[in-house]
Amino acid sequence: MNRKQLLLCCLCFAGRLLAQDAPPPTSVSIDGLVEQALANNAELKTFEAEVEVARGQRTQAGFFKNPDVSFEVGGREVRDSENILQGNGTTMSISVTQTFEFPGKGTLRKAIANKNIEIAELGLEQFRLALGAQVRLLAYEHLAAITEADAAESVYKQSDDLAEQLGKANNYGARFDIEVRLVQASLVELGAAIKEASERREETRTRINALLGRPQKLPLRISTPFRAPGKSFDENALVFAAQTHNPLLQIRRSELDRAAKEITATRLDIAPDFAIGPFFSRDAAGDTEQNIGASVSATIPVWDWNIGNIHSAQARAAAAEALRVKAERDTESEILSRLRSYELTRRQLSRIPSGILNDIRGASTTANSQYLSGSIGAVLYLDSQSAYLNALRTSQNAVLDAWRALLDLNLLTGGRLDTPSEPKP
Numbered sequence: 001m002n003r004k005q006l007l008l009c010c011l012c013f014a015g016r017l018l019a020q021d022a023p024p025p026t027s028v029s030i031d032g033l034v035e036q037a038l039a040n041n042a043e044l045k046t047f048e049a050e051v052e053v054a055r056g057q058r059t060q061a062g063f064f065k066n067p068d069v070s071f072e073v074g075g076r077e078v079r080d081s082e083n084i085l086q087g088n089g090t091t092m093s094i095s096v097t098q099t100f101e102f103p104g105k106g107t108l109r110k111a112i113a114n115k116n117i118e119i120a121e122l123g124l125e126q127f128r129l130a131l132g133a134q135v136r137l138l139a140y141e142h143l144a145a146i147t148e149a150d151a152a153e154s155v156y157k158q159s160d161d162l163a164e165q166l167g168k169a170n171n172y173g174a175r176f177d178i179e180v181r182l183v184q185a186s187l188v189e190l191g192a193a194i195k196e197a198s199e200r201r202e203e204t205r206t207r208i209n210a211l212l213g214r215p216q217k218l219p220l221r222i223s224t225p226f227r228a229p230g231k232s233f234d235e236n237a238l239v240f241a242a243q244t245h246n247p248l249l250q251i252r253r254s255e256l257d258r259a260a261k262e263i264t265a266t267r268l269d270i271a272p273d274f275a276i277g278p279f280f281s282r283d284a285a286g287d288t289e290q291n292i293g294a295s296v297s298a299t300i301p302v303w304d305w306n307i308g309n310i311h312s313a314q315a316r317a318a319a320a321e322a323l324r325v326k327a328e329r330d331t332e333s334e335i336l337s338r339l340r341s342y343e344l345t346r347r348q349l350s351r352i353p354s355g356i357l358n359d360i361r362g363a364s365t366t367a368n369s370q371y372l373s374g375s376i377g378a379v380l381y382l383d384s385q386s387a388y389l390n391a392l393r394t395s396q397n398a399v400l401d402a403w404r405a406l407l408d409l410n411l412l413t414g415g416r417l418d419t420p421s422e423p424k425p
Helices: 003-021 030-040 042-061 107-166 175-213 235-245 247-268 309-350 354-371 377-413
Strands: 069-077 086-098 274-285 288-297
Touching: 030 042, 030 107, 030 175, 042 107, 069 274, 086 288, 107 175, 107 247, 107 354, 107 377, 175 377, 235 247, 235 309, 235 377, 247 309, 309 377, 354 377
Parallel strands: none
Antiparallel strands: 069 086, 086 274, 274 288
């Protein structure tokens, strides 16, 4: 054995040891997944950074402007009325001025900066709620896809075994041949169902890993049971909670307050700022002349009255008011729509008899033995398999619809529902 072969054997042996020692993926609840997403999601970090940006701007808004220092130096000549040089020398002047804003400008600037912080924090809160809802829904979709894929695999194996037994049977005739072909044809549809469910399982797994900031190939095992939410809600309480705590509504209201302050600040922009400070000058051209005093300067609004900016600020305030009204109407409409959908879905689920899926699954298994004994035909056998998978898929879609409506309601009410969390086993 040469060195290359020896190295290859060592690598293979080490790979087997690592595979044997690798611990199985640990189960995690949906609440645990949400906590990981809120701790590690990359996009969430950008919203947190926006809050820090707004806070930094508020800190900057509280500072005075830096003083201005002016220094001048040059040559100086003194001549009489007949242009006869009387003396020459140097001239020098220095001044320091501090600008003071017109009263109210700094207060408004800080108030607008505070509103920017408030809006950034509300945006962060809204994203956190949306992120949690997205992780929860993906987790339930992942559980549903696993269940559907396993069920389709089980039915496929049963039908495949049946087709193999029928192929070995010494039975001839057109009816038998047609029935065998029908069972074999069902395998094609079952294979497509397995593929579709498996794709949804992998897609939800990778999307959850992406939201959690984990490697895409990392396996996922969820310990939370796949069950429908059981809470009921009062319509008026939901509408009140949405009007009070909905992040988007609060953002629109804060934007309107900010726009009103911006109008006032824009009107106040034309008020003069004052620059005050001492100065010193010295002229030496034969005689020496020194001057010490104070200077005051201010801008005077003559041509520019800031009319254009005032009109723009008023237009932004009108737009903010329109967006606030629209947000309030849309929120109430969405609350009522989601609540109605939630109630209808719960009604649909309540009409599914308890344990019916297990009964249908048992009937599909019984149909296999009954078909082999000749008690039923291929059509009834295939109908029993199809009924089981369709009933499972329909019930799972109803559970997912209930969670979608509930999570939307939780987002619309600013997370003020008692619990969007998983049901207790």
